[in-house]
Amino acid sequence: MSFDWNYALSLLSFGDFWTACLVVVALSVASWLLGNAVGIVAAFMKESRIGPVRWLASGYVWLFRSLPLLVLLVFVYNLPQLFPGLADVLGSAFVVGLISLVLSEGAYMAEIHRGGLLSVRPDQREAAQALGLRYLTVQRLVVLPQAFRVAIPSLGNELTTIIKLSSLVSTISLTEILLVGQRLYTDNFKVLETMLMVAFYYVLIVSFFDIVRRLIENRLDVTRRKTAAVASADRTDRPVLLARPRREHTGTPVVRVEDVDKSFGDNTVLSDVDLDVHEGEVVVVIGPSGSGKTTLLRTLNHLESVDSGRVEINGALMGYKLDDSGKPHDLSDAEVSRQRREVGMVFQRFNLFPHRTSVENVLLAPTALRLRGAVDRAGALDLLERVGLREHADKYPHQLSGGQQQRVAIARAIAMNPKVLLFDEPTSALDPELVGEVLGTIADLADEGRTMVVVTHEMRLARDVADWVVFMEDGRVAAQGPPDEVLGTGATPRVARFLQQVDHTAPAAEEVRS
Numbered sequence: 001m002s003f004d005w006n007y008a009l010s011l012l013s014f015g016d017f018w019t020a021c022l023v024v025v026a027l028s029v030a031s032w033l034l035g036n037a038v039g040i041v042a043a044f045m046k047e048s049r050i051g052p053v054r055w056l057a058s059g060y061v062w063l064f065r066s067l068p069l070l071v072l073l074v075f076v077y078n079l080p081q082l083f084p085g086l087a088d089v090l091g092s093a094f095v096v097g098l099i100s101l102v103l104s105e106g107a108y109m110a111e112i113h114r115g116g117l118l119s120v121r122p123d124q125r126e127a128a129q130a131l132g133l134r135y136l137t138v139q140r141l142v143v144l145p146q147a148f149r150v151a152i153p154s155l156g157n158e159l160t161t162i163i164k165l166s167s168l169v170s171t172i173s174l175t176e177i178l179l180v181g182q183r184l185y186t187d188n189f190k191v192l193e194t195m196l197m198v199a200f201y202y203v204l205i206v207s208f209f210d211i212v213r214r215l216i217e218n219r220l221d222v223t224r225r226k227t228a229a230v231a232s233a234d235r236t237d238r239p240v241l242l243a244r245p246r247r248e249h250t251g252t253p254v255v256r257v258e259d260v261d262k263s264f265g266d267n268t269v270l271s272d273v274d275l276d277v278h279e280g281e282v283v284v285v286i287g288p289s290g291s292g293k294t295t296l297l298r299t300l301n302h303l304e305s306v307d308s309g310r311v312e313i314n315g316a317l318m319g320y321k322l323d324d325s326g327k328p329h330d331l332s333d334a335e336v337s338r339q340r341r342e343v344g345m346v347f348q349r350f351n352l353f354p355h356r357t358s359v360e361n362v363l364l365a366p367t368a369l370r371l372r373g374a375v376d377r378a379g380a381l382d383l384l385e386r387v388g389l390r391e392h393a394d395k396y397p398h399q400l401s402g403g404q405q406q407r408v409a410i411a412r413a414i415a416m417n418p419k420v421l422l423f424d425e426p427t428s429a430l431d432p433e434l435v436g437e438v439l440g441t442i443a444d445l446a447d448e449g450r451t452m453v454v455v456t457h458e459m460r461l462a463r464d465v466a467d468w469v470v471f472m473e474d475g476r477v478a479a480q481g482p483p484d485e486v487l488g489t490g491a492t493p494r495v496a497r498f499l500q501q502v503d504h505t506a507p508a509a510e511e512v513r514s
């Protein structure tokens with residue numbers, strides 16, 4: 001018996017196969033889309049802090065990853081025997097196939113999405129929270145797009161798997177490609193010829209979706225875009241900082257910290273901390289590593305809660321409300337997010353959103369929050385102009401130098417027009433030659449009269465830009481006052497020793513004492 005090529009090729013124009021292809025595509029795409037939705041929900045549930053929610057998701061993933069699809073199909077198909085009310089819905093082989101594939105694939109996709117979610121660095125969530133975005137908005141605009149980009153290759157594989165698994169639905173009489181072939185060869189016994197063409201149709205569909213997957217991957221992966229040469233001609237305001245007239249440490253405080261204590265387990269990180277920051281004042285916080293500077297800064301926008309004491313921004317207690325007996329209760333996510341909009345934050349590692357261009361980073365929060373009078377694209381471009389980066393507006397973070405990224409982060413923070421700007425070691429992650437441009441931008445903001453709290457090891461900032469310097473040691477404010485006093489002749493021996501370590505132009509402790 002010879003292979004009948006003419007017959008095999010004639011099946012290329014056999015209409016039933018093409019109709020069956022459409023059924024396979026519709027079933028596979030619908031299962032993939034719904035499986036993704038189930039998978040994302042299950043992935044979030046598996047990461048939940050609530051035990052029963054986590055157990056429910058784990059149970060689902062465990063059960064449906066263990067069950068063979070064929071068993072599930074037959075089970076779902078026969079459910080109307082137990083529940084006759086389901087006969088209408090489960091009368092269609094397509095619906096039975098869809099439900100079974102979604103349940104089964106959702107379990108696999110949950111693990112893929114969980115991997116994607118875990119790959120998003122926690123500081124991305126923090127940067128979005130610090131902009132005053134609520135939990136769900138943070139997930140939608142910042143976490144999921146980044147997680148999805150990581151998951152896309154594996155999710156593409158799942159679509160291929162689904163397309164192939166859809167052949168199993170022939171067992172419950174869905175007229176898909178395999179069933180069309182089976183019907184043909186039971187009539188004419190040309191098994192090999194028919195199965196060759198069945199294979200051809202599956203390969204065709206899988207190849208088509210492979211191309212689509214690659215296109216989507218390319219589109220979503222912004223890091224594959226060509227890195228335009230980073231122009232060195234952008235404005236780097238001041239090569240050296242100019243000392244500015246000091247502002248008096250008086251008036252109504254924008255930030256008030258009173259008796260704040262904070263521990264991590266047994267480690268007391270802040271103890272009896274008091275601090276006032278007045279409107280238009282630049283407070284620079286210095287001190288040895290581990291003295292609690294960053295933790296103090298993070299309590300100001302409630303990225304870190306306090307154990308006792310109070311933090312007030314513009315007169316409002318940050319993160320808590322007091323009941324009639326004066327007992328503090330946590331504010332809701334929405335209330336804390338609203339408070340955080342008053343406090344801009346710039347992080348040591350910039351924490352720009354890598355899937356958004358510079359201008360989109362600046363616009364993300366104002367657009368998502370739809371605040372009245374919020375900056376629009378023109379406003380965002382103006383802000384980028386102010387930090388000397390107008391011509392880099394459409395570049396992605398990976399196409400910018402560290403100093404440029406930090407200046408975009410500054411523009412992003414001021415786009416919310418906060419009452420106070422916090423800087424957490426804004427130059428520590430920069431190469432030395434890029435430090436000056438960021439310091440210059442901070443000095444410009446000081447000249448504009450912005451209220452700022454800056455944690456830094458840059459003594460130039462403390463000496464030339466600060467109105468008030470706070471020296472922290474072992475979680476306490478060990479000294480505070482105008483820079484000339486704290487860092488100059490009035491420096492305590494401990495501050496003088498610290499200055500000697502970080503700033504070789506400082507006078508030695510002995511000179512200070514004499």
Ligand SMILES: Nc1ncnc2c1ncn2[C@@H]1O[C@H](COP(=O)(O)OP(=O)(O)OP(=O)(O)O)[C@@H](O)[C@H]1O
Pocket residue numbers: 264267269287288289290291292293294295296
């Ligand atoms: N989330 C956390 N969990 C546990 N311990 C923490 C946490 N954050 C900070 N700490 C601890 O708190 C102490 C103070 O840390 P913090 O980062 O505030 O100090 P710092 O003065 O900013 O130090 P550096 O100048 O090195 O950044 C350190 O001992 C640190 O290990």
